[in-house]
Amino acid sequence: MNSVEVRNVHKSYGNKKDKRAVLNGLNLSVAHSSIYALIGASGCGKTTLLSCILGMKELDSGTIKVLRHKVNHDKTSKVGHLIGFMPQNSALIGELTIRETLNYFGSIFLMSKKNLEERSQMIKELLELPPDDRLIENLSGGQRRRVSLAAAIIHNPQILILDEPTVGVDSILRDKIWKFLIKSTRKSNLSIIITTHYISEAQQSDRCGMMRDGILLAEDAPKNILTKYNAKDLDEAFLNLCLLKQKVPDEFECITDTAELIIDEKPLDNEIESKCDSLLPFEKRKKFNLQTIDALSKKEYIRMKRQYAEVFFILILPILQILGLAYAIGGLPKGLKIGIINNEVLNSSICNQYLNFNDSYLNENYECIFNHVSCHLLNEINDKDITKVYYDDFEKAFLDAKKGNIIGVLTINQNISNILTKMFKDGNLKITESLIGISLDQSDLQLTTFMQSKLYQAYERFNKKLMKSCEFSEKLLSIPMNFETFYASIDSDFKTTIFPAVILQIIMFSSMGYTCFAIAQSRIDGVWNRTLLAGVRPIEILFTQIFVCFFVIIISLVEIGITSYFTLDVPIRGSLILLTIFGILACFTGSITGIAMSVLTDNLHAISIISLAIVQGTSTLSGGYWPLEAQPTLLKYISLALPVTIPSFSVRNIAVRGLGLEDPIVQYGFVVCIIWIAFSLIFAYYAINKRRFSSK
Numbered sequence: 001m002n003s004v005e006v007r008n009v010h011k012s013y014g015n016k017k018d019k020r021a022v023l024n025g026l027n028l029s030v031a032h033s034s035i036y037a038l039i040g041a042s043g044c045g046k047t048t049l050l051s052c053i054l055g056m057k058e059l060d061s062g063t064i065k066v067l068r069h070k071v072n073h074d075k076t077s078k079v080g081h082l083i084g085f086m087p088q089n090s091a092l093i094g095e096l097t098i099r100e101t102l103n104y105f106g107s108i109f110l111m112s113k114k115n116l117e118e119r120s121q122m123i124k125e126l127l128e129l130p131p132d133d134r135l136i137e138n139l140s141g142g143q144r145r146r147v148s149l150a151a152a153i154i155h156n157p158q159i160l161i162l163d164e165p166t167v168g169v170d171s172i173l174r175d176k177i178w179k180f181l182i183k184s185t186r187k188s189n190l191s192i193i194i195t196t197h198y199i200s201e202a203q204q205s206d207r208c209g210m211m212r213d214g215i216l217l218a219e220d221a222p223k224n225i226l227t228k229y230n231a232k233d234l235d236e237a238f239l240n241l242c243l244l245k246q247k248v249p250d251e252f253e254c255i256t257d258t259a260e261l262i263i264d265e266k267p268l269d270n271e272i273e274s275k276c277d278s279l280l281p282f283e284k285r286k287k288f289n290l291q292t293i294d295a296l297s298k299k300e301y302i303r304m305k306r307q308y309a310e311v312f313f314i315l316i317l318p319i320l321q322i323l324g325l326a327y328a329i330g331g332l333p334k335g336l337k338i339g340i341i342n343n344e345v346l347n348s349s350i351c352n353q354y355l356n357f358n359d360s361y362l363n364e365n366y367e368c369i370f371n372h373v374s375c376h377l378l379n380e381i382n383d384k385d386i387t388k389v390y391y392d393d394f395e396k397a398f399l400d401a402k403k404g405n406i407i408g409v410l411t412i413n414q415n416i417s418n419i420l421t422k423m424f425k426d427g428n429l430k431i432t433e434s435l436i437g438i439s440l441d442q443s444d445l446q447l448t449t450f451m452q453s454k455l456y457q458a459y460e461r462f463n464k465k466l467m468k469s470c471e472f473s474e475k476l477l478s479i480p481m482n483f484e485t486f487y488a489s490i491d492s493d494f495k496t497t498i499f500p501a502v503i504l505q506i507i508m509f510s511s512m513g514y515t516c517f518a519i520a521q522s523r524i525d526g527v528w529n530r531t532l533l534a535g536v537r538p539i540e541i542l543f544t545q546i547f548v549c550f551f552v553i554i555i556s557l558v559e560i561g562i563t564s565y566f567t568l569d570v571p572i573r574g575s576l577i578l579l580t581i582f583g584i585l586a587c588f589t590g591s592i593t594g595i596a597m598s599v600l601t602d603n604l605h606a607i608s609i610i611s612l613a614i615v616q617g618t619s620t621l622s623g624g625y626w627p628l629e630a631q632p633t634l635l636k637y638i639s640l641a642l643p644v645t646i647p648s649f650s651v652r653n654i655a656v657r658g659l660g661l662e663d664p665i666v667q668y669g670f671v672v673c674i675i676w677i678a679f680s681l682i683f684a685y686y687a688i689n690k691r692r693f694s695s696k
């Protein structure tokens with residue numbers, strides 16, 4: 001009666017051009033209630049074979065049956081919960097304690113609390129595990145391997161697959177482990193496949209497979225191998241076998257005793273049959289098993305609680321970003337310097353006497369005689385916004401502007417007062433000379449635009465005062481346009497424009513980062529594979545991640561709301577409920593996209609680069625920092641399709657304009673969010689099913 005049957009299995013790595021065969025038509029049988037030791041040189045394909053038996057790797061050809069069920073790489077194993085697997089790397093969660101680790105694995109194997117407690121106690125004593133409350137990340141290599149073995153046997157499996165379980169374990173404990181394995185196979189129906197570098201260990205197995213170049217050189221009971229190859233131990237037998245193969249390479253493949261490999265098609269004996277049937281078949285495991293969701297969420301919670309960097313990322317970073325937005329982005333520049341060359345009044349202190357000027361320039365004949373007009377203009381240039389730096393000559397000022405010390409140079413005609421006086425006296429509005437010249441450094445457009453706007457406002461104030469002092473209409477020298485603003489004042493800063501996009505991006509990207517790196521990490525450290533092998537469905541992991549992320553983001557949303565309220569001087573005119581719904585939708589879009597990304601590759605470096613590209617690309621194109629109207633038509637359509645662009649317009653319409661669901665932009669925002677959530681869900685589901693197992 002065989003528990004595992006491997007028939008004519010071929011497996012290679014690489015692409016068509018560079019294909020490297022690792023398993024070359026390998027056959028292997030593991031009898032029920034026995035220990036099968038797989039030995040062979042490093043890199044001969046032992047781990048690959050175990051991965052194929054577990055269904056983690058797809059075969060090129062051949063078949064594998066485990067407990068009479070054909071292993072299918074694409075489908076969740078029906079007997080996964082009957083298998084215990086200890087991978088070569090420990091595949092444990094560093095932030096969990098030993099007790100929490102055993103609880104996690106016991107729970108995903110759906111063990112009852114009582115059973116779990118009893119088994120944990122027995123295993124802890126057997127494997128001499130360190131105290132319960134020790135963190136996995138603080139254990140030594142050997143201690144971790146023992147905890148990993150404990151996690152593999154916690155649910156009393158039918159088949160135990162152990163990849164190098166005794167590496168780093170001292171000889172006394174190694175002996176104890178072997179005794180336990182032997183006793184377990186004798187007392188129960190447990191079958192064990194074990195790979196080991198310590199060939200002498202394999203002498204205790206019931207059957208030993210010696211592997212080389214992707215095939216079994218020999219497969220028999222250890223003592224039969226010793227007799228057959230006239231060796232005193234398995235090391236020597238393996239050496240003799242290898243030498244024999246070098247001498248007669250073509251005949252050698254026949255050495256495996258094929259009589260042993262005939263599949264035993266006999267029905268299972270009654271006792272075993274009833275035992276197998278009494279175990280929960282996979283189909284009967286609920287798709288959404290609450291015990292599994294509970295175990296996965298608890299693990300996430302504990303992991304997060306102990307991962308300070310993650311907590312910082314999730315809870316503190318959004319606050320820092322809002323503070324950054326409040327105080328570093330979108331505000332109006334202060335302390336800009338402009339060079340002043342006042343050819344009319346060479347001593348700038350003279351202008352101080354005009355600071356509170358409310359007099360009239362009209363003389364007794366009601367003629368307007370201007371004096372020191374330039375002072376009025378310069379006094380209107382507010383020191384709060386712009387600092388004036390006085391120069392005697394243009395060359396010096398220009399040199400400073402080139403060096404970046406000042407933004408530009410304002411030059412005032414020496415006859416400005418006389419020209420204006422003449423103009424109003426004669427009624428001749430034709431001015432042939434330039435009264436005020438402005439040269440601006442255009443290399444920083446934002447600063448220049450700001451400076452222009454401030455100079456324009458100063459001129460308008462100056463004009464009003466001057467006209468009033470001569471009892472002229474203030475419209476005479478003013479631009480014949482009247483600007484009025486709505487929704488925000490003329491002095492409002494860019495925060496009003498960019499805050500919806502920035503807040504949505506903070507929520508979306510922190511959800512994406514959180515889920516993406518949490519899953520990527522678990523795939524890389526092997527916990528993901530172990531969890532799936534226990535029978536947990538990807539959809540359960542997906543659900544738990546979204547669920548945990550949702551709670552985390554709700555906390556972030558409250559933080560963002562409070563911080564924004566106190567720091568961002570932006571009025572919220574619309575519905576807070578609608579804004580919160582947009583925040584939650586952004587969280588879902590981000591977390592589901594994060595899940596899809598985490599499965600694309602098992603290379604953390606690549607994932608980081610992809611995330612950066614997504615964050616950078618989305619923020620650049622979202623229209624938050626620069627209007628979409630500036631983009632070429634095709635790019636504009638791409639931008640509009642992104643998950644933050646239209647939703648951020650919706651948020652702006654709700655918050656700043658006070659619009660609600662009746663607004664088409666708000667409606668489009670919802671449609672875009674829902675399409676993105678649906679799209680990323682389908683993509684994540686497809687990606688997880690396509691790349692169910694991590695290659696690590």
Ligand SMILES: Nc1ncnc2c1ncn2[C@@H]1O[C@H](COP(=O)(O)OP(=O)(O)OP(=O)(O)O)[C@@H](O)[C@H]1O
Nearest residue numbers: 013014022041042043044045046047048049088695
């Ligand atoms: N994902 C992969 N892509 C490409 N080559 C791989 C991959 N995994 C393993 N290999 C190669 O396949 C061969 C067999 O690897 P495997 O890990 O199965 O060996 P092993 O017998 O378990 O070695 P060890 O005893 O050192 O663990 C090695 O040459 C390895 O480099």
